Amino acid sequence: MPDLVTHSGVAYLIYKLFSRRRYLIIFLAGTILPDVITRIPYFLVESGYDWLFVPLHTPVGMTLVCLWLSYFFEECERKPVFVNLWLGSLLHLGMDLLQYGIIPQHLLLFPFSLKRYEIALFSAEASMYIIPLWLILIVGVELVLRYRGRTINAGRH
């Protein structure tokens, strides 16, 4: 898995460039959700049972988790919350596909197939080296968007 900073950095930039800001936090939560719900249980359950959480790190598993989580919101918010959580989680799974490990890890078609997939463009550790790049890009994009917002608003007066 790319680290959670890389997942969040990519998600932040995509969201800022292509979407409204209202559900940014939900989208970001969706991008870290697959690792949070599958890694935290490793510390809580006895070793040997951790495979129980592997199906949650799949498109079908994340769809069900996002659907369940969206029901904690008001009825009028459920659809956009679900869509943003789900798209964020799919972005996460897509980014995970790009890395390679010792063995392919991603059960894309679970429960219909147990075949594991990977695209294998970079190692699991490679994303750690570009964390400063994400932080610089995020600050840069934020500054440009704020500057553009100020100049657009100044032009209206």
Ligand SMILES: [Zn+2]
């Ligand atoms: Zn992951």
